[in-house]
Amino acid sequence: MKNFIPITQETFVRLRRDRIFLPASIAGIGLIILSAFASYWGVEEFFKILYDLGTTVYHFTGATVAIFWGIKIIQDSRQEGSLEVQLASPVGRSEWLLAKYTGLATALGSLAVLFICGWQCVYFAYGMGWMGWNQFGIFALLTLSWLVVGASSILMSIMATYAVALFASFWLFAVGLLTAPLMQSMAPDTPQHIRQFINSLAGLWNLHYFNLFEIGANQQNLDPGMIGERLAYATALIGFCLGLGAFIFRKKDLAN
Amino acid sequence: MTDIPHLSVRNLSKVFATDLFVKPHTAIDNITCFFPEGKCIGLMGHNGAGKTTTIKTIFGLLKPSKGEILFKGRPLQVADKSEIGYMPEVNKLAANLTCKEILQYHMKIYRPKGVAKKLYPDLIEKKLREVELWDARHKKVTKLSKGMGRRLSWSQATIHNPDLVILDEPFSGLDPLGRKLMSRLIESIRQESKTIILCTHELGSVNQICDELHILQQGKLAFSTINPQPNQLPAPIFSYKLKITGIDSETLAKIQKQHSLPDWEFLHTEDLLHTLGFDDYIHGIKWIRCLIENGILFTEFRKHQGFEELDLEQYFIT
Numbered sequence: 242m243k244n245f246i247p248i249t250q251e252t253f254v255r256l257r258r259d260r261i262f263l264p265a266s267i268a269g270i271g272l273i274i275l276s277a278f279a280s281y282w283g284v285e286e287f288f289k290i291l292y293d294l295g296t297t298v299y300h301f302t303g304a305t306v307a308i309f310w311g312i313k314i315i316q317d318s319r320q321e322g323s324l325e326v327q328l329a330s331p332v333g334r335s336e337w338l339l340a341k342y343t344g345l346a347t348a349l350g351s352l353a354v355l356f357i358c359g360w361q362c363v364y365f366a367y368g369m370g371w372m373g374w375n376q377f378g379i380f381a382l383l384t385l386s387w388l389v390v391g392a393s394s395i396l397m398s399i400m401a402t403y404a405v406a407l408f409a410s411f412w413l414f415a416v417g418l419l420t421a422p423l424m425q426s427m428a429p430d431t432p433q434h435i436r437q438f439i440n441s442l443a444g445l446w447n448l449h450y451f452n453l454f455e456i457g458a459n460q461q462n463l464d465p466g467m468i469g470e471r472l473a474y475a476t477a478l479i480g481f482c483l484g485l486g487a488f489i490f491r492k493k494d495l496a497n
Numbered sequence: 498m499t500d501i502p503h504l505s506v507r508n509l510s511k512v513f514a515t516d517l518f519v520k521p522h523t524a525i526d527n528i529t530c531f532f533p534e535g536k537c538i539g540l541m542g543h544n545g546a547g548k549t550t551t552i553k554t555i556f557g558l559l560k561p562s563k564g565e566i567l568f569k570g571r572p573l574q575v576a577d578k579s580e581i582g583y584m585p586e587v588n589k590l591a592a593n594l595t596c597k598e599i600l601q602y603h604m605k606i607y608r609p610k611g612v613a614k615k616l617y618p619d620l621i622e623k624k625l626r627e628v629e630l631w632d633a634r635h636k637k638v639t640k641l642s643k644g645m646g647r648r649l650s651w652s653q654a655t656i657h658n659p660d661l662v663i664l665d666e667p668f669s670g671l672d673p674l675g676r677k678l679m680s681r682l683i684e685s686i687r688q689e690s691k692t693i694i695l696c697t698h699e700l701g702s703v704n705q706i707c708d709e710l711h712i713l714q715q716g717k718l719a720f721s722t723i724n725p726q727p728n729q730l731p732a733p734i735f736s737y738k739l740k741i742t743g744i745d746s747e748t749l750a751k752i753q754k755q756h757s758l759p760d761w762e763f764l765h766t767e768d769l770l771h772t773l774g775f776d777d778y779i780h781g782i783k784w785i786r787c788l789i790e791n792g793i794l795f796t797e798f799r800k801h802q803g804f805e806e807l808d809l810e811q812y813f814i815t
Contacts, residue, residue, distance in 0.1 A: 258593045
């Protein structure tokens with residue numbers, strides 16, 4: 242794993258220079274500020290609206306960027322052929338893939354820092370001072386969901402072409418967001434087998450699980466157990482996606 | 498220098514079977530060739546002959562269907578690739594990095610033995626000056642011309658001072674000046690007794706540079722030679738001879754005209770025995786079919802093989 246750091250650095254530099262980075266940062270921060278305005282107009286439920294809208298914006302913007310970048314880092318390397326040159330060097334395929342993911346995670350991390358700074362500005366603007374650990378925790382957990390989406394996009398882009406991978410990743414993201422609300426809103430007379438299917442799907446792939454906006458809206462404290470559960474869930478999903486991705490990647494012919 | 502080849506390719510085959518409903522395609526078929534240390538070996542063939550597939554299989558980018566690749570007598574491992582330099586057939590460089598960053602990345606990956614990290618910037622500068630890209634060091638790859646990209650690919654393949662350099666079409670897309678520079682660069686590493694595998698269509702370069710030559714044809718190794726010299730390449734000539742008896746020359750000509758049969762390449766007539774020569778098997782078969790239909794006797798249809806000496810260009814075209 243000696244080459245892990247150079248590949249991670251290379252990926253980070255390339256993503257940082259990517260055309261999506263700046264628009265995504267501006268759009269994300271802009272939308273967070275807009276959600277702050279919206280919450281100001283609904284005075285009575287200030288925190289509810291602030292966190293409801295703010296976390297949704299944070300979740301969607303980051304996940305969308307994670308999908309684009311997750312696919313881009315694999316497909317661009319494949320299309321421009323740098324993948325060929327890099328793997329003709331003393332770099333193992335799994336190592337390359339893992340380092341690429343780490344580069345993606347680092348770039349998403351820097352985007353998260355920018356968004357959190359935007360959120361902190363909203364706090365200052367409303368005279369609420371510095372964010373507490375609870376608020377920071379809510380966004381850190383949401384960032385975990387970006388990392389999960391990024392890993393799933395990498396898996397898709399290893400298996401499929403650019404367009405198919407993009408479509409499949411967005412579809413997976415949408416399913417991940419919908420399973421839990423679907424499970425909760427099922428009518429009592431829903432057939433048992435459908436109920437069981439939705440329950441197991443929501444147990445396996447539930448991106449809504451990372452969005453703890455109620456904690457922020459109700460000004461509650463984050464429970465360490467809650468954080469641990471989500472951390473373990475995210476680790477399992479990322480591990481599964483990258484493990485399967487690495488397995489497929491090792492078996493594949495890499496020629497464009 | 499040892500007797501063990503620097504790189505050996507043994508019984509290598511690659512079959513592409515991408516789709517269940519598409520017939521598998523054999524890109525390389527049971528190739529065995531050896532690349533001795535310190536030699537420059539040319540790998541030639543028409544487009545689609547299997548040169549690039551062979552190279553990609555050597556690097557593990559394509560999984561071989563059969564056979565093995567040995568590096569210094571043992572199976573090639575990932576770590577061994579640090580001793581190999583690779584210049585692909587087209588510029589395959591990370592798009593939004595600069596020339597300098599690309600070489601920096603490669604130095605970090607290859608970590609050449611005996612070179613301290615603090616010397617990396619000097620080495621990069623030397624390499625970029627060598628290929629006349631120092632002034633363009635901060636240019637992104639997307640802003641480079643094709644020729645500049647080829648030169649950067651060269652730098653990338655050789656910056657870690659590898660013992661074995663694999664060059665896939667190094668001259669493609671270069672103007673005469675660029676070709677001259679590239680020839681000079683290849684010659685410089687040849688002087689250092691590096692092993693070079695040169696895949697090219699540049700017949701002149703093969704004559705000038707290569708110590709050995711392997712020619713691939715439709716995925717098979719058609720021919721190998723040591724010290725390829727102009728006008729000394731034996732090319733096999735295949736011909737098919739058909740012996741017809743019982744008819745005179747006039748009837749033979751009449752039959753040909755009547756049934757629009759293909760022309761023969763040569764004709765030898767002795768009494769009523771005619772020996773017709775064809776260079777195409779199908780032509781012979783058309784004749785045989787007609788003879789059978791008309792009840793004319795033929796005594797023999799045989800393939801003959803001979804050799805003629807061709808120069809490299811004629812050989813390549815043939």
